[in-house]
Amino acid sequence: MSGDTLTEKKDSTIRKILEAATTVFADKGFAGARVDEIADQAGVNKATIYYHIGDKRALYARVLHDVFGGAADDIERNINDNQTPEKKIVAYARAIAQTVERHPNMPRIMMYEIASGTRSFPDEAAKDLIRMFVKLAMILEDGVEKGVFTEVNPFLIHFLAVGSLIFYKNLTSLKDQYMDLPEADRLVKYLSTNAAGEIEKIILKIVQR
Amino acid sequence: MSGDTLTEKKDSTIRKILEAATTVFADKGFAGARVDEIADQAGVNKATIYYHIGDKRALYARVLHDVFGGAADDIERNINDNQTPEKKIVAYARAIAQTVERHPNMPRIMMYEIASGTRSFPDEAAKDLIRMFVKLAMILEDGVEKGVFTEVNPFLIHFLAVGSLIFYKNLTSLKDQYMDLPEADRLVKYLSTNAAGEIEKIILKIVQR
Amino acid sequence: MSGDTLTEKKDSTIRKILEAATTVFADKGFAGARVDEIADQAGVNKATIYYHIGDKRALYARVLHDVFGGAADDIERNINDNQTPEKKIVAYARAIAQTVERHPNMPRIMMYEIASGTRSFPDEAAKDLIRMFVKLAMILEDGVEKGVFTEVNPFLIHFLAVGSLIFYKNLTSLKDQYMDLPEADRLVKYLSTNAAGEIEKIILKIVQR
Amino acid sequence: MSGDTLTEKKDSTIRKILEAATTVFADKGFAGARVDEIADQAGVNKATIYYHIGDKRALYARVLHDVFGGAADDIERNINDNQTPEKKIVAYARAIAQTVERHPNMPRIMMYEIASGTRSFPDEAAKDLIRMFVKLAMILEDGVEKGVFTEVNPFLIHFLAVGSLIFYKNLTSLKDQYMDLPEADRLVKYLSTNAAGEIEKIILKIVQR
DNA sequence: TATGAATGAGAATTCATTCAT
């Protein structure tokens, strides 16, 4: 076996672990996730995780960096600094939507993190998040300078975008579970909207003068 | 009056337990919470929790119902059906803000719940949530009928209100932890806004024609 | 309220407790029985048991004495010393059958006791048991003296009588549970015999020369 | 050979656990047994039991199957179908005696099970029991067909054999505990008989025409 | 590199018993 093959094998083991870990952490949060379940889902022995990556916390840090680093990259790649602020803000909203599509676990991990007060958020991942916020802040500030945007808090905008998408993603289960409760049928029609599109419009409406 | 005293004592024990549980669940989520910690914080023996309420999951259900039921009550109490849609939507935003003020743990518990896909959301609490959504949907529909509102998804609005507040509440810790990371200083100024006020304005802007 | 009424009330409380305790101990054994369950089944508060009778072990001793004392009384009452040994041994078998009928929990409690090595058998109840064995031994010895019985171990005879009855009583559940297992149908016909009658005949056959 | 060694080690761990569990369950019954005690007696960590076997109930099921399966095997191995019914029934009685000798815990576990109404008897073990009963039923039916046996209930015979042995095994402790009670000395001479021999004779006497 | 086995330190839950009223 050549060195390359070995490396590939190693890479694929690590990749399997990270994929499984991402899913499980997104599903259960850090505290609710079980190393056993991650190992099972990755199809490797539990000890292999410790061998390649380290303990549960290290694995979590690695997952967060992968997820948020990837998201931040996506966003930076998709926004052309030479566009008008309007174009850029729409591009941002779309990048978020696309990121959520490609990393469907990211929003839930983020929610768990925010809910827990980000007490255990690893620095690496925090840097990734800050990259995203800074990017958005720059777009908004550019819009204000050019007189087309009103002043808005970038955290709020980001969260509106991400949070709403998470919400839609997860409401489907609510629908199945609770729609037989009284009055709940009044709400059914609101559950099947094109989330990404609506959010794009709303964000534009908010930031514009 | 010994009956009264007994009942009061029981009530106060249960109240102490629920208060402690609410705090701990909000802080750590269901999986991260420890029954031991809840008992300690309530100043009762762990077995007392099992005696009065039941197992960890039952305790969680009870907390959710208390928190969301209280929130739904707040909202219903604060909105006068005879007002104009604009007044009502502002009242709604304020009721949410006030609720979050009075039940400071509610938003985080809700985030944990949404993050986990509400897989284990107890029916009681689900009914409370639905009451809130229905109320909001009625306000928005009334506004559309009267020609003053554009059509917007009530889930989105509710989540915008609640989510933003949660975000603000929790960002403080982010600030303390990460503000020495590069570029992070660009974001400092956005951390100290009057969240409730901003959100009120934004919601009004979104729903109005 | 007169003293009598009070005493009656007390008696009835104690009786309710003992009845419930007998059932539960017979069902679950000493270790498996729960004081809570006994209290529930007796319709009294758990503390009432401690007030009237004492702790779990005291309650158990009381139950054993009631059960075995009653059985020993039954046996002594039913056997006329002036009869022939054959008549007496049949009377003994019938007394056992009748006792089991009237104290249906006795056999199971006894089985639990034997299984556990009678490590915790209270002296009071032991005396009752010994009374029964002595009675039986005397019948058998009388028969041997008179030349109509062969020498047989009274423990063995007693246990054959009691044990077989227990077995029959409990096999009914086996039938319901396991009769769909392979080959089990071959055994069905043996489950519905008249246990008491068969045992009477067998005992007579064993002891006779 | 590392694979072999591993397997051996695993087997020996599991064997140690099962041996300890058999003893403790026989001694205390299911409810009275403590997983801690079993682990201690097996010389393994408590978690090892859960790792290899599962929870307390699974361990119990495994023990029952081991014990009753072994007993059923013993019986089948020791009975030659070509013998006369008399020889076979004696062989059966001896197989039971030998089984009890080799699995000294089996009778007590069986007593606990019967006492508890076999409510939780695992199917695996039930199959083993049924194998034994079927074997005995076949011997008896063969004897009846050949005109040498009278019709007798196989359950009763089996229970007579097993039950009597259990009784003898356990009476020793009775002797030590209670022989100072009044009249008890009359019974002493019955405590030291050759149980196996007596039972063999009795069974033969019962089944023969 | 990978794994099955093993374990210590928890964590949830149960239960007999006590106590104030």
Add this chain to the structure above:
DNA sequence: CATGAATGAATTCTCATTCAT
């Protein structure tokens, strides 16, 4: 005499982590 509340001490079970191979 009776009870609801409360609790300490188990008891079962779980889980992250380590280790020998």
